[in-house]
Amino acid sequence: MHGAAEPELGRPGLGRGPAVRVLPRLDDANRFFWTSGADGVLRFLRCDTCRCYVHPPGPVCPYCLRGELLPEAVSGRGTLHSFTVNYQPWIPGDGPYAIGLVAIAEQDDVRLMTNVVDCPEQALEVEMAVEVTFEQVEDVWLPLFRPAGRPRPTAAGA
């Protein structure tokens, strides 16, 4: 979009994320979210009374303060609210990778910070349609996002 034609010293070939992934510490509140990708489905807490999605997980619906919050599957689709390509090698081995802020299709004020994968830097655009793809690291399934509606890359293509 705006500014894309300006020099940003971009290089081709973005990685899928940092060289080492720091992982969340799982507990009773967040375990459903971080393990949701085991069956390939993204889930958020949803209020059974006012029907709002709630993120991050909490003990009460922050909208109606009444309902019970239960994990519920979502489509995994969303839009890229913003993005950045990180070039700073925070740790040895870091190459450039795209960090995205994705608003989920079901409720656009629910956002996830994530990595945008399978997308060259020059193709990244604010408001582009994206869909979830999971990366398992130990006991955590990290929700990453890729451009929506494109054929999945072959295993060797990543």
Add this chain to the structure above:
Amino acid sequence: MAVDVLERRAVISGIGQSQVGRRLGRSDLDLTVEAALAAIADAGLTRDDIDGLATYPGGAMGGGPFAGPTTPDVQDTLRLRLNWHDGGGEGPGQIRAVFAACLAVAAGLARHVLVYRTVTESTAQGSGGRVGIGQAMGAAGAGRGVPRFGGSFQWMLPFGAVSAGNWLALVARRRMHEFGLTRHQLAWIALNGRANAARNPKAVYRQPMTMEDYLSVRMVSTPLCLYDCDAPCDGSTAVVVSHRDYAADAPSPACHVNAIGTALRGRPSWDQFDDMTTMAARDAAASMWGRTDLRPHDVDTADLYDGFSILTMVWLEELGFCEKGESGAFVEGGKNIALDGPLPLNTSGGQLSGGRLHGFGLLHEACLQLRGQGGERQIAKRPEVAVVANGGGPIAGSMLLTAGRG
């Protein structure tokens, strides 16, 4: 005005700053004592007069080179006898410690509060002692295991979004999308800072910078390049906040607190805030203007947080110096924000070129300018009203200071 603006009972009666620089090799306490004694003397006081003490963030963020010494450390070193004391990391930006001091003075809990902010990040970097998330992850490569995170960090760190530079790059990119902001415009925050730093002997980067330099330096996190990010440094800044009754007795011109901005109405989150193009600056600025009859056109100089250049752009809009989305055009060419322009901005060089004194350097500069003590960089028409803003993302605080001359 409907509200009783209690902070208006406070003045800044004294200011002090230690040596500032890269890799000074001095302890945080040593630098703090230098700044504190300078501020106390500048206020015409002795340490026996100081009955309040405040800092940001104190021990709240795990101490270390980012935090500076705790209030107990400073109290004991100077053997202060205190009626009120406060150190903490949660609140309306780094300047929260000054706000707390103003309210303590207004409430009669203390009469003269020493407030300080100290960093030794540059020395720590040099000795490998600035343990950031990068080093924690690096430890994993050495087979020592990666620490796991709960709380708000769990939503960012797994994706390599480890720095405020990453999080604020998202703000910058969103502003490019919504408002057509360009890097050529953003550059003027850095270029203006560098031009002013040339007139500040304490600034850490003083050599001239051109637009070409800016556009060709390496990226940190697009669209933010190295020159959009402030420079770690060592230094301590201290001020004395006194009851306004003392202003007439202070040997230096007192800077009067006119209003503070403290609101946080959006979600306190780097990723869930409702408007990613403004974040908390919107709320702090709105609450500040709600406590004063002064208006943006009354402001003669602005010291707006520039931990990252994009934050200064946000503050310019949210404080009302230009319309929302128009800060790019406002700063382009640099004339509006130059030392001889209508709104001299970050006249010390700010943090981008002056060094990351973490908000308090900007406060110090506003006071110098109001007092007419800016030396080679003094604004020609001595300012009557200054605004200081600290913080970025979901963290923000702002304050209006006046010279109080007639």
